Amino acid sequence: MAARKPIFNQQVLVDTTPLPDSVPKVKEVGATSAPLLSASFFIGARCRPYNDDYMQCKTENPGKGELECLKEGRRVTRCAASVVDDINKHCLDEFRKHWQCLDNNNHQLWQCRKDEWKLNKCVFDNLKLEKTIPEAQGIPVHLRSKQIYAHYPALRDPGQAPFKKAVDAPGAEAPAS
Amino acid sequence: MPQDMPPSGASARFSTSETFRRLASSPPLWSSAWAPSASGGFYKLGQGIREQNELAREKMWSRIHLIPLLQAEEDRDLARRHMADQAREEAADGRQLQGLQQRQVRADFPSLLWLFVRPTYAVTPANTTK
Numbered sequence: 105m106a107a108r109k110p111i112f113n114q115q116v117l118v119d120t121t122p123l124p125d126s127v128p129k130v131k132e133v134g135a136t137s138a139p140l141l142s143a144s145f146f147i148g149a150r151c152r153p154y155n156d157d158y159m160q161c162k163t164e165n166p167g168k169g170e171l172e173c174l175k176e177g178r179r180v181t182r183c184a185a186s187v188v189d190d191i192n193k194h195c196l197d198e199f200r201k202h203w204q205c206l207d208n209n210n211h212q213l214w215q216c217r218k219d220e221w222k223l224n225k226c227v228f229d230n231l232k233l234e235k236t237i238p239e240a241q242g243i244p245v246h247l248r249s250k251q252i253y254a255h256y257p258a259l260r261d262p263g264q265a266p267f268k269k270a271v272d273a274p275g276a277e278a279p280a281s
Numbered sequence: 282m283p284q285d286m287p288p289s290g291a292s293a294r295f296s297t298s299e300t301f302r303r304l305a306s307s308p309p310l311w312s313s314a315w316a317p318s319a320s321g322g323f324y325k326l327g328q329g330i331r332e333q334n335e336l337a338r339e340k341m342w343s344r345i346h347l348i349p350l351l352q353a354e355e356d357r358d359l360a361r362r363h364m365a366d367q368a369r370e371e372a373a374d375g376r377q378l379q380g381l382q383q384r385q386v387r388a389d390f391p392s393l394l395w396l397f398v399r400p401t402y403a404v405t406p407a408n409t410t411k
């Protein structure tokens with residue numbers, strides 16, 4: 105289905121009819137772009153199997169995946185919502201600082217490493233979710249202590265140690281849902 | 282008519298300095314100053330390009346992790362509208378007009394089987410505000 109909304113000449117048509125009762129209800133994530141970007145790698149770390157399932161379903165049902173893959177889509181949304189809820193529960197301050205920094209810096213991740221390291225540490229300590237960039241060359245960018253393109257060369261607070269890479273990668277564990 | 286010419290001996294007075302003339306006439310001399318500076322610049326350029334590649338990879342993967350979530354939400358919305366349209370048509374006409382239209386288009390253009398045919402008409406719902 106194309107993403108174009110049906111727009112009439114004189115009015116915008118907003119259909120408020122809910123899904124039929126035969127389809128289980130799911131609450132949407134409801135986060136805006138900056139919190140989603142901030143949490144994206146943790147969502148990927150926990151929900152990779154569900155995401156892959158959903159994308160495979162979409163690939164195998166061309167043209168009708170929107171109706172066939174509702175179940176997989178609900179799983180994807182529930183898993184991502186569980187990640188966002190957990191981050192909100194355990195690391196709310198760090199999370200807020202990071203996504204507000206992203207909002208203030210044009211969503212450029214490299215401007216917010218200081219806040220990102222704090223968030224990564226908190227999330228790894230509490231949720232055992234680790235940010236990994238697949239196929240990264242050399243030291244992954246989010247672990248480098250020097251950023252060529254950042255506005256401010258001082259990336260750490262005075263006395264703040266650089267974020268250490270976690271020794272045991274937790275991998276993609278499925279949540280109980 | 283006699284043409285105006287510079288006075289004789291003027292070129293000697295405006296000639297370039299001796300140092301510049303020596304530099305310009307000796308490639309090894311100026312390239313020894315220029316080459317290290319240029320290679321240093323290219324080295325920095327290479328570093329910058331590599332870091333940009335890595336930053337692009339990071340951004341790409343963050344989006345890859347988010348796409349199923351965003352697509353699932355959009356799909357649910359489309360499915361909700363589609364089912365509501367069908368229910369309205371069923372109630373108004375006893376048939377599912379959009380389903381008929383879809384099947385007709387798919388029969389006419391078998392190569393477009395992958396395509397969801399967005400309906401070109403709809404029964405307007407009674408309540409159109411949020």
